[in-house]
Amino acid sequence: MDASLLTVQPASPEPIYRQIVEQLRRLIAGGQLGAGDALPSVREVAGFHAINPMTVSRAYSLAETEGLLERLRGKGMVVANTSRSSQTEARRLALLEPSLQALVRQTRELELPAGLVLRRLTTLLGEDQ
Amino acid sequence: MDASLLTVQPASPEPIYRQIVEQLRRLIAGGQLGAGDALPSVREVAGFHAINPMTVSRAYSLAETEGLLERLRGKGMVVANTSRSSQTEARRLALLEPSLQALVRQTRELELPAGLVLRRLTTLLGEDQ
Amino acid sequence: MDASLLTVQPASPEPIYRQIVEQLRRLIAGGQLGAGDALPSVREVAGFHAINPMTVSRAYSLAETEGLLERLRGKGMVVANTSRSSQTEARRLALLEPSLQALVRQTRELELPAGLVLRRLTTLLGEDQ
Amino acid sequence: MDASLLTVQPASPEPIYRQIVEQLRRLIAGGQLGAGDALPSVREVAGFHAINPMTVSRAYSLAETEGLLERLRGKGMVVANTSRSSQTEARRLALLEPSLQALVRQTRELELPAGLVLRRLTTLLGEDQ
DNA sequence: GTGGTCTAGACCACG
């Protein structure tokens, strides 16, 4: 994998380091990056996208904390082979709870019928999956 | 209208002043706040939620800039009559779209089945309504 | 003169008390109000325009300070007969200096040619005089 | 661009943060600040004029809301490229209109002859240009 | 009573 696989939008309101982490997550989940694959070096990515090396480093560190990447001494970062979705569904659903609560509150503030919101969400969840 | 209509989560990463502005937008779009309705005073809201008056003031000022509120000097803020309240369901649903998109993204990142999330949301939306 | 001679726009950014003072100034300068003419009482004006009596009172007091009105005990306010423009032209021009300075600064910030600004001002000063 | 390009009058009735926003508007319209130009940092401006950083920050935020400035995270504020700078003379003159109107109003209130005011302004506009 | 402005100073997010 070379630096061009990642895309970065410095003008976006989303922090650059988070853009990178989320792309890594998707690339790994989608199989474009497999366990053991080497990642481009921090300075490679930083140079290619003209961003601060510290920003890339921070993204890699977060991804490592999250279990997505592993740091191989002398070889750089590689995709971790630890199995994902190790937690039970119930635990993962619990992580979604705050967002669900917020959605419910907003739905009520907008006085929208529950069915309408559920239908829209069903549509969104069904797309390209 | 009293200060309890607004809810504030100081622990949220979203700035308090923006939480308030967005709630106002939804409450007005949903018709719970109609043109001419008086808002609770800055001091009232600040006291009720134990936050700084300036934070509330900032929210009100932004809402005024946005055309949501009007300032009646010496009397306080009221819902602007230019901000046509009680919008169509389609428009109100559009205001929910960002939250829905975020929920979909998180659902995929957590690799949760759509049905599970939809069932949980159905439960939450059905409560005390 | 009755209360209807004054008009008030509570929605204007200009303070109400100042709206009143400036109208009085114009009405007197234009001869619609002559020396000795009685003004409507504070409560009359306040009731007619549904504004706070204190606001009207404040406007009358300022006009009195300015020499426009006189307070006749037991009879209310009347238009003063003190001659206006008692100061020399040079002194009055000096009062305009801050505004002139600001205009010059703004002209330079906008990089506008002096001639253009002077022509526009000439036009404005020539209208309905 | 250094902090000295902005001038601030703490004694003016106009709020400092608004003085700054309006100066930015004019400097950009006049072409003295072009798209992409970096602005002095909040702390720099605050230190130079001995005002509170938050006051400057407020001005910058408003200018950003207005589309005049853009925030480059970690780098500071720059003139937005959406705010097409160097506008036509007619547009720039339009920005001067409120000040001109105010000057005309004051001239009439002071009962000054137009020629006198125009001559004084001509002198002021001619100086060190 | 209302909101607006400013200050001094702390802490955070981002690069």
Add this chain to the structure above:
DNA sequence: GTGGTCTAGACCACA
């Protein structure tokens, strides 16, 4: 280094 948010508290303008 950058700007953003929040606080506590003062003072002002307006009605």
